[in-house]
């Protein structure tokens with residue numbers, strides 16, 4: 001048996017490359033990523049979007065017993081992965097809500113993956129868990145939550161919303177039989193992951209009330225109050241109120257003070273989705289704009305958006321932290337050693353996950369090495385860029401422009417002299433996508449096909465926005481001339 005074990009050990013040796021082999025692999029990755037970084041700011045060399053179906057070529061490379069030569073492997077990634085679709089690392093990514101990808105965070109991930117600290121349970125890595133709780137405490141302070149709040153670094157905003165909604169459900173003691181009487185108040189502008197979370201949490205049969213919006217796409221709290229009064233009159237149970245600190249479509253910020261007053265009066269759980277807008281609280285403008293956010297019961301906020309980290313980090317914060325523990329803390333016999341050392345809250349006790357990546361390092365490392373100042377400056381820059389884009393777009397002909405941006409999303413569309421405006425704008429965005437140097441996305445608001453510029457990529461600067469405006473203008477003119485010819 002010993003011989004056989006040694007034989008298998010020899011055969012599995014490639015899983016532990018020696019320092020020479022590690023160097024070769026590492027240098028190949030670094031060569032590739034350095035080339036990527038050196039061209040990412042050039043929209044000609046590194047387009048923001050390539051409108052082609054790609055990746056099929058990958059399928060010809062079967063997973064084999066022997067594997068492939070590393071050079072060939074990097075060539076495959078370059079040709080079949082990094083060569084189409086949205087280039088999320090590009091500053092020209094002005095669609096949806098752009099993510100980040102700052103370099104120092106990637107080194108945090110590298111470090112975390114090499115050391116593979118088990119960050120789910122305090123016993124297994126007190127330092128890793130303390131680091132994450134330290135980050136949570138910092139975000140609690142930023143939003144104005146008390147020390148008794150708790151939070152979790154989840155994989156993104158969708159899972160963070162799920163965590164908060166489950167905590168809200170359990171805090172209200174909602175059982176299956178109660179669900180059809182429970183009412184959730186939200187707006188049409190709530191992100192679709194909220195609906196997913198409601199469904200996953202078994203709350204599909206709750207009553208959903210979509211409260212109308214004011215001219216700035218914010219929840220109309222007069223209408224909210226009316227809806228609650230009507231529901232109570234009908235014997236229903238108002239339970240959950242969901243607001244947004246930056247909606248995806250328009251970047252609107254709901255009136256939190258008014259909503260908090262209503263939530264207090266009718267004893268609703270007040271949840272705020274700050275996935276996109278949350279980190280604007282690091283700016284003076286944002287912290288004033290979000291007044292009242294501290295009166296919510298739960299908030300979610302995405303460092304992979306407003307803190308410019310690579311995809312994979314969304315945070316749930318719950319003001320009364322005990323509620324998170326009530327929903328997610330479980331005991332198992334095989335975990336009994338882990339409870340011996342439990343001086344800090346473990347992520348496993350306040351989230352659905354047990355084994356998870358050590359997410360803290362990708363956030364802590366950039367904050368430690370850069371300090372807050374450059375993050376603040378980048379956020380200020382994005383707010384100003386959105387204002388600038390809005391002011392410049394106002395000079396365009398045939399434009400119907402949305403409200404002055406509250407955060408960093410600008411909505412607009414063009415009105416053709418004749419014909420269908422939705423089709424006209426669809427054609428414009430098709431041309432922008434074909435051009436490829438910048439990427440913008442569209443949405444439909446009340447049946448109206450709307451174009452939007454979402455400015456949050458940390459590599460989006462003044463030259464990016466000037467280029468985007470120039471391309472938008474060109475493509476609008478082209479579409480207009482084609483319409484005249486047709």
Ligand SMILES: Cc1ncc(COP(=O)(O)O)c(C=O)c1O
Pocket residue numbers: 096097155156157158159191193244246247248273274275276302314
């Ligand atoms: C307002 C808002 N909430 C939630 C989400 C979902 O977050 P994630 O994509 O990180 O799951 C998004 C994503 O863009 C968003 O804009």
